[in-house]
Amino acid sequence: xPALPLAGRHVLITAGPTHEPIDPVRYIANRxxxxxxxxxxxxxxxxxxxxxxxxxxxxxxxxxxxERVDVQTAREMMAAVEAALPADAAIMVAxxxxxxxxxxxxxxxxxxxxxxxAPLPLVxxxxxxxxxxxxxxxxxxxxxxxxxxxxxxxxxxxKLAKKGADWIVANDVSGPPGSSxxxxxxxxxxxxTVDGIESWDDLPKDVVATRLIEKVAHALxxxxx
Ligand code: C5P
Numbered sequence: 465x466p467a468l469p470l471a472g473r474h475v476l477i478t479a480g481p482t483h484e485p486i487d488p489v490r491y492i493a494n495r496x497x498x499x500x501x502x503x504x505x506x507x508x509x510x511x512x513x514x515x516x517x518x519x520x521x522x523x524x525x526x527x528x529x530x531e532r533v534d535v536q537t538a539r540e541m542m543a544a545v546e547a548a549l550p551a552d553a554a555i556m557v558a559x560x561x562x563x564x565x566x567x568x569x570x571x572x573x574x575x576x577x578x579x580x581x582a583p584l585p586l587v588x589x590x591x592x593x594x595x596x597x598x599x600x601x602x603x604x605x606x607x608x609x610x611x612x613x614x615x616x617x618x619x620x621x622x623k624l625a626k627k628g629a630d631w632i633v634a635n636d637v638s639g640p641p642g643s644s645x646x647x648x649x650x651x652x653x654x655x656x657t658v659d660g661i662e663s664w665d666d667l668p669k670d671v672v673a674t675r676l677i678e679k680v681a682h683a684l685x686x687x688x689x
Contacts, residue, residue, distance in 0.1 A: 468512025469681035475513040476551035476603065477505045478558035478592065480520030482538045486584065487569040494559050498522030500609075500651060501557030503673035505530045508555075511677050516548040520558055538564065538589035545592055546599075552687075553605040553680050556593040564589050597628020604687050605680060607631045613638040620656040630683075632656045633676070655679070 479501020483491040498519060505517040506527035515530045518541055526532045533544045538560045545554075563586035573582045593608045608629040612619045613636065620634035634654045651672050655662045664672060 469685070470508060470511040470513035470677070473513045473552040473684060474516070474550065475505075475508040475680070476516045476518070476545065476548050476554040477501055477508065478518045478520075478541060478545060478556045478560075479505065480522040480524075481559050482520045482541055482561045482589075483536045484538065484561045484564035484589070485536075485568040486565050487571065487573045489572055492561055492564065493521075494561065496520070496522075496559035498524050499649070500669045500672065501555075502527055503670045504555055504557060504676060507670070507673040507677040508680070510674075511681055513552075516551070518544045518548065518558070520560075537561075538592070542590045542592050542595065545596070549599070549601040549603075551603045552684055553607065554596055554603040555607045555609075555676075555680070556596070557609045558592070559611065560592060561589055563587065591627070593629060594627045602628075605630055605683050607633060607680070610634045611637040617654055617656060617661055620654060620661075624656060624658070630657065 480498035481494045481496040483493050485491050502517070502524050505515050508515045509527055509529035517530050517532045519532055519534050520541065521536055535541045535544050541558060541560060566585040566587045596602055596606055606629045608623065608627050610620050610623050610632050612634055616634045616636050620632040623632050634656060635651055649668060650666055651669050652665050653672060664675065
């Protein structure tokens with residue numbers, strides 16, 4: 465194909481975890497490192513795309529040629545994603561927290577001496593991928609990720625319909641914390657579409673990124689600018 469297969473395209477990517485504040489010093493988070501999403505952003509930029517990378521709190525340098533928007537919470541990520549539309553392709557790699565505290569405390573929560581923990585009511589966060597799936601400015605190609613620990617392909621297939629996505633890239637994150645995909649350098653994925661499933665076993669995250677972007681460019685090549 466052409467040297468810059470994504471020239472003239474806008475690719476929107478989310479990456480990393482979100483942090484949902486409990487009080488000024490505590491938050492709800494997860495083990496996402498942002499590595500896979502950042503690698504995809506770098507690969508999209510190398511392929512000539514204009515890239516917007518909406519990043520949760522991670523310790524990673526901004527890939528060359530990528531416009532980065534830093535956010536903390538799911539609601540901030542949602543707003544930054546909507547502000548970045550329109551996009552030709554959106555790849556939602558972030559591990560968005562499903563829940564946030566109903567109200568973050570203005571002051572540090574204290575033990576009150578009763579032996580009872582402070583109540584911590586949670587409410588659901590917006591689902592950014594599902595919101596894009598039914599958005600007036602839905603990107604032509606909408607890709608979600610799914611971290612699963614069992615029945616990876618079945619859950620991914622169900623998620624395609626539920627989120628209104630074109631592809632779900634499922635990875636198996638089972639295994640002890642820190643030992644496997646989250647924070648690690650390698651990934652095994654299953655790309656689930658309405659047409660079937662394609663599996664890539666045990667590849668470095670940057671190779672997964674390069675191949676995924678080749679597949680994105682191929683899919684977009686059938687659509688005019
Ligand atoms: O439902 P689940 O969290 O497994 O779905 C994962 C996919 O949905 C990922 O692409 C993730 O970025 C996206 N997601 C999102 N907003 C949420 C939860 C998940 O965009 N609140």
